[in-house]
Amino acid sequence: MGVANERSIAWGIARSLYKAGASLIFTYRKERSFQKLSQLLEEEGIEPLMTVSCDISEDASIQAAFDAIGARVGIIHGVAHSIAFADKDELKGEYANTSREGFLLAQDASAYSLVAVAREARKWMSEGGSIVTQSYIGAERVVRNYNVMGVAKASLEASVRYLAEDLGQFGIRVNAVSAGPIRTLAAKGVSGFNDIMSTIQQKAPLRRNIDQDEVGDATLFLLSPLSRAVTGEVLHVDAGYHIIG
Numbered sequence: 001m002g003v004a005n006e007r008s009i010a011w012g013i014a015r016s017l018y019k020a021g022a023s024l025i026f027t028y029r030k031e032r033s034f035q036k037l038s039q040l041l042e043e044e045g046i047e048p049l050m051t052v053s054c055d056i057s058e059d060a061s062i063q064a065a066f067d068a069i070g071a072r073v074g075i076i077h078g079v080a081h082s083i084a085f086a087d088k089d090e091l092k093g094e095y096a097n098t099s100r101e102g103f104l105l106a107q108d109a110s111a112y113s114l115v116a117v118a119r120e121a122r123k124w125m126s127e128g129g130s131i132v133t134q135s136y137i138g139a140e141r142v143v144r145n146y147n148v149m150g151v152a153k154a155s156l157e158a159s160v161r162y163l164a165e166d167l168g169q170f171g172i173r174v175n176a177v178s179a180g181p182i183r184t185l186a187a188k189g190v191s192g193f194n195d196i197m198s199t200i201q202q203k204a205p206l207r208r209n210i211d212q213d214e215v216g217d218a219t220l221f222l223l224s225p226l227s228r229a230v231t232g233e234v235l236h237v238d239a240g241y242h243i244i245g
């Protein structure tokens with residue numbers, strides 16, 4: 001869930017999963033994304049089991065998408081949730097100036113969407129499985145300009161833990177990847193993004209930034225049985241930046 005273009009983290013995840021032999025289902029938000037997605041799939045030679053529209057801001061859309069998926073395949077084993085949204089105006093200046101509307105929008109699209117997706121997906125995860133979402137260090141620390149999205153990611157990471165507890169009894173694991181900054185459509189909305197990337201290059205233990213394929217491989221690990229005893233975890237895929245004081 002969440003391929004907008006070839007730069008999307010979800011596209012890195014799709015490539016890693018495809019190489020590992022997974023059967024893939026894609027969700028898209030708008031007609032424009034569907035066309036882009038179809039083009040990417042063709043270029044990469046990936047034949048998905050199905051593609052289905054899903055707007056995570058509407059419960060009915062999420063329900064309809066998973067009903068359609070369930071009707072077609074019966075059982076699913078994993079979900080990659082790679083979706084977030086906030087108003088661009090909230091991603092600069094003081095967090096104290098966040099509007100009520102902007103706060104609720106970021107929480108709704110970026111955190112609650114995982115809850116709603118997990119609720120619908122579990123109906124078809126009758127053999128257990130794994131749900132993985134994408135977070136960012138702005139959930140744990142203050143990252144200038146990330147503001148309302150940092151608070152939404154904190155909520156997302158807490159949701160990962162609560163969902164992990166709820167769904168663990170059904171053999172369903174829930175984890176997050178906390179990726180370093182990657183130049184994507186969503187990242188364009190964050191002011192000063194270039195400065196964030198150059199800081200990582202200087203300070204991260206590996207002295208470099210990361211890419212979509214590296215997040216894809218880590219997400220593949222969390223979706224696969226290789227991580228079968230890992231749940232409620234936030235795995236940093238950030239060249240080690242999060243350990244630096």
Ligand SMILES: NC(=O)c1ccc[n+]([C@@H]2O[C@H](COP(=O)([O-])OP(=O)(O)OC[C@H]3O[C@@H](n4cnc5c(N)ncnc54)[C@H](O)[C@@H]3O)[C@@H](O)[C@H]2O)c1
Nearest residue numbers: 002003004008009029055056083084134181182184185186
């Ligand atoms: N790029 C980074 O630096 C970075 C770092 C850490 C975490 N993340 C997270 O990774 C995830 C993917 O973002 P990305 O960087 O690949 O950017 P992206 O813009 O490529 O992906 C964001 C996706 O969210 C989708 N989306 C937004 N609102 C939606 C809605 N209402 N219904 C359905 N889909 C909706 C968009 O269509 C898009 O496909 C996000 O959760 C983001 O916060 C990104």
